[in-house]
Amino acid sequence: MHTYTSQQKLQALLRQLFRADNADLDFGIYRIINIRRDQIQEFIDEELPAIINDALGENTEIESACEELDELTKRVKEAFGNDVLDVDGKLVDETIRTRPLVNQYLEATKNLVSPQSRSQREDAVFNYLYTFFSRYYQDGDFIPRRRYSQTERYAIPYNGEEVYLHWANRDQYYVKSGENFSAYRFQAHGTTVTFDMRDADVEKDNIQGERRFFIPLSAETTYKLENNEVCIPFEFRPLTDEEKSRYDTGDQQEAIIDAAEEEIFTRLGVYNNIRIRSELAHELEGISLLKKHLRTYTRSNTADFFMHHDLEQFLNRELDVYIKNEVSPLSSLIFEDTDLQKGNLAKVNWIETAKLVRNTASKIIDFLSHIEEFQKRLWLKKKFVLSTDYCLTLDRVPE
Secondary structure (H helix, E strand, O other): OOOOOHHHHHHHHHHHOOHHHHEEOOOOOHHHHHHHHHHHHHHHHHHHHHHHHHHHHHHHHHHHHHHHHHHHHHHHHHOOOOOHEHHHHHHHHHHHHHOOOHHHHHHHHHHHHHOOHHHHHHHHHHHEEEEEHHOEOOOEEEOOOOEOOOOOOOOOOOOOOOOOOOOOOOOOOOOOOOOOOOOOEEEEEEEEEEEEEEEOOOOOOOOOOOOEEEEOOOOOOOOEEOOOOEEEHHHHEEEOOOHHHHHOOOOOOHHHHHHHHHHHHHHHHHHOOOHHHHHHOOOOOEHHHHHHHHHHHHHHHHEEEEEEOOOOHHHHHHHHHHHHHHOHHHHHOOOOOOOOHOOOHOOOOOOHHHHHHHHHHHHHHHHHHHHHHHHHHHOOOOOOOOOHHHHHHHHHHOO
């Protein structure tokens, strides 16, 4: 199992936030995002690590202090033995505390308190950023849950009104997606893969009947050599009795996708094209490329969506709370009974980390708000009237 570094985890999350992991889609909002995709990808892969690397490189005082402490640690162990310090760097033999070399080591430790290497501080920044953005993002939407503190988790934005009505998605526009049965296409290293809706059984007049599912007709998957295209037909209908017993799990649509994935690979084996099978089986974050798009297709056609009224303001406000409570807690800087009071360089390190997290997160928020604002403008745009015959009244009809 592949272990991701803190930087890779953050970059993978940002690709989801910016929809950069859907570069092979060419319809709807993805067509607009593709125009700036190169700029977004460059920011995630190159600019973001460079910003953090340059900022850490400027803090030479802490770097030199860490190097000095490492050198003193080495000299103390050479002079008095490897067992003179425990795993936390504390002195085991108190009788040698007055020795000049040991006293110099203890002073350096007291000033630095919790020495961190450059790579450790870099990991801390990436982890802070990942934790912040992941807590507000879920299944393609930003969830406006205002954080208050680590003890009392959420806060309601109350300004003294006599009566205040609040609900979880108060600051979001609700977008009812409905069923969209247009063809879905993506590219897999030059091969076009099409999900084609062959038959859709939909209730009339929005009557809620038996639940319907997207059923891939896996056995009818075809590959056309002339245009290098894989076509997977779908049906949208209720499950048969046999299918109900077969997919008798909590998430039936996911069970349908799991079964279809294996059947599609089996069907593609008939065409003896190993390259296409390996491309579609290539795993991204633990799932195959084929399953990723099967999930995207079924979810985008069955789930409802939300858009934030003012994502930039919300995330910036939450970022302030996050930094004060978790990155650089004010209580730890104020109370005298903490070890941090004794270490000036450690306080500098903490404050510098908080500044770096804030500056980097602000740049990411600025990118995200541009995408969200664009979608909001599309949603609020005045719609064209395509048909009005159903709302004409008889007094408008000439006698």
